[in-house]
Amino acid sequence: MESDALWYKDAVIYEVHVRGFYDADGDGAGEFRGLTLKLDYLADLGVSAIWLLPFYPSPLRDDGYDIADYGNIHQAYGTLDDFRMFLEEAHRRGLRVITELVLNHTSDQHPWFQEARSSRTNPRRDWYVWSDTPDRYKQARIIFTDTELSNWAWDPVSKSYYWHRFFNHQPDLNYDNPAVREAMWEVMKFWFAMGVDGMRLDAVPYLVEREGTSCENLAETHEVLRDLRQRVDAEFSGKMLLAEANQWPRDVREYFGNGDQCHMAFHFPLMPRMFMAIKLEDRKPIVDILERTPEIPASCQWGTFLRNHDELTLEMVTDEERDYMYDEFARERRAKLNLGIRRRLAPLMEGDRRRIELMNGLLMSLPGSPILYYGDEIGMGDNIYLGDRNGVRTPMQWNGGWNAGFSSADPEQLYSPIISNPIYGYQAVNVESQRRFDHSLLSWMKRLIRLRKSTRVFGRGAIELLAPENHRVLAYVRSLGSERILVVANLSSQAQAAELDLRRWKGAIPIEMFGGNLFPPIGDAPYLLTLGPYQFYWFRLRRL
């Protein structure tokens, strides 16, 4: 493993659900042993880090985000020893491991909560947020609008209300209580000491509540994060904290602090705007959000993504934009969930390979460290007939055989049905068949990742947006030191011409990075490029 403390700035992260990746023991669900067996696949794909969805003991009422024990592994996924083995094998292949840490809340089955609700005088009572009325913190919005009517839930055991920003079976921890902070630090220490390289901090904006506020992004919440970061830095090196804060960039910026809170944070508003831009065939949504994205400390990094285990969240868009997204991407009512769309990348792109490539090309070249969602590298589909977000968490499709090569169990035993429709089904879309061909999406993704990793410009460089008259063409220059990369992308379904003002780089020769071919040198005249539908170029600007 490289010892670069800023490794996350150059990382290509692969998000995977242990349960959904590979079932080695034939019980119908994936586990760490299975995941370990597939590490060669991930190394071959070229990703540099693996982000694991929650694997802790849990009643699994929210796919593991309802943790019942922070210090162990869910029995369905194996044992702590299995995890240690996985970690070791991942590191041996140069793959870092990022785990989930749900700071904000626990499962209502967690012993802490069981103790807290047992009596009003229990020492752990104050580890959660209680109230005799459901009228406190009225200004806090409800996040899961499809299922929750209030942020307060009645506890019949202790006959009072407890606070929950997410599902009612996920009581929020009380970060005003120093004992809670200590307990969480112990959890972090446990996993970091084991060798985990980073932690995604789930739902960080909601840690602290204050009357008269939205209970989001409060200064006290940032204080909690600063405290945890200080402890991490004091005891470990090369560890990374990734904030999940579905907020506007100016608010997310606060989660970096002065480089003393989180190392990374997701750039949520960029994601829907990439989809919007390709549907509108107009760069405006992307340009607007990039221009509204503040500078971040040099040691920090955005986490960018196209799709993940959740719905395509539309919280950070205007009402008009949301309506547009629903109309264009969720014509089937079932595809909607909360304020979002529960679909994978390929179905959102209507299976159009050119659009899938373009979206990935943008993801890999815009500022930030890209995060791929398992299965999207082969163009897996989804199943909107499964409840909640389970439709995008179906088993990985390894081959066209029994259970898509995911498990030897009876199909009825699988934790989730495999995608089997004629378009995205495992017989049409699977790793094995795509491995065989150089032109498959999988092979193309490998090349793209390799190219992305061939330079640090994408991870660490500055971005300068160009403004060709043709609004269907998005163009920018990434630069780091003396290195320059020009990215030009046609967002439209038709061929386009664009004239770029590249006079500042006069004399440089654009070298197309995928093929290595030289293009005419840049002169004083506008640089004319023609692009096919959804085509994009990465040019290294070389002075020879």
Next chain:
Amino acid sequence: MAEASVLSEQFLRQLTAVGEVDILIGVPTFNNHDTIERVVNAIQIGLTKYFHRERCALINPDGGSTDGTPELFKNASVKDFGMLLTSSPLRTFHRVTAPFHGIPGKETALRTVFAAADLLRAKACAIFSPDSLSVTPEWVDGLIRPVYREQFDFVAPAYQRPKFDGLLVRGLVSPAIGALYGVAIHEPVGGEVGLSGRLACHFLEQDVWEQELTTFGLELWMATTAVVDQYRICESFLGPRIHAAKQFGPDVTGTIRQVVGALFLCLDRHEAFWRGREGAPQGLPLFGFPYNVALEPLRFNRRRALDTFRSQLEQLSPILEGILTPQTLLEVRDASQLSDRDFRYPDEVWVKTVYEFAAAHHRSAINRDHLLQALPLLYRGWVNSFLQENQKADAERIDRRIEALAGEFVRLKSYLMDRWTAGTGGER
């Protein structure tokens, strides 16, 4: 495909970058420094508010402004959409401005807009006047929606006019078109208009460009051509229409020469059509919510106008004898003899006057320029009569009065058909 000569290279380059659009709005300008920013902002807000998903472009053929109009057009910007009760635009808002080729004038400007609509395959277009002081974002909806969503091809504006404003249109052009073309278009020469892309292309293909008809009466030609060629037409209520005072605008004589001259040319061109039409004019579907606001009434110096009418009537008699029938001329003369208080230009006489001028124009009974220069005198007479009669009338009553006049135009249509080929002398 548009003719290459219509669009300048500069224009073409900008249009190429715009690409295909759903909505195209043209604002022809010439030294509109004082008003252009307001018009552009209103259009931009309107597009954002009502057509935020559509691909839109705003184009500005400029006739060679020297007061910075194109720069203002390009740079006009809306600072805060939220304060204007709309969200920010989803798409890039394109603005293209360039001087146009050919003779400066509205004809070349609109031809440029139509060519751009053709090139960009616009589904709906609108033309906005650059000097409107009363333009609102709702005008965009009013002119575009009927085309874009309701499949109309031509949207004529309907304005709320100050009392006695627009009498040339209300007392001559509109009722004449209604009677002859069978369609009640209230504002056939409005400064704003909406039209479908296919109608814009149709206009572009006509063989009228660079002729007198389109040089001076483009809007009227557009409206009547849409009727004759059976495009779907409607009206849209836009509210009051207030324009900035023009420093070098035409006077009454010039306006009549342009507008009525165009009407007469259209009648020539569309003779086969209007001869075959019968009955009262059909009302058009009206979009929008008509309302009234108190507008400053226009003021006329009736006394002076009446004196002019009387004195010039005799001077122009030799010309009028070549245009009007002796009976009509006699009735006009009789009217001129009445006292100021009793002065009336009866509807029937006015309609016959108009029709006889049209027929004489058709036959080129006298030089057409001279003919059109004689009409303003009689128009002033009719206006005086109308003002005298309706001095105390409210807007509603004036509307009823105009309707009655329109009925007279219908009733006397056969009179026009009789006169169309007949001479003046001795025929009654």
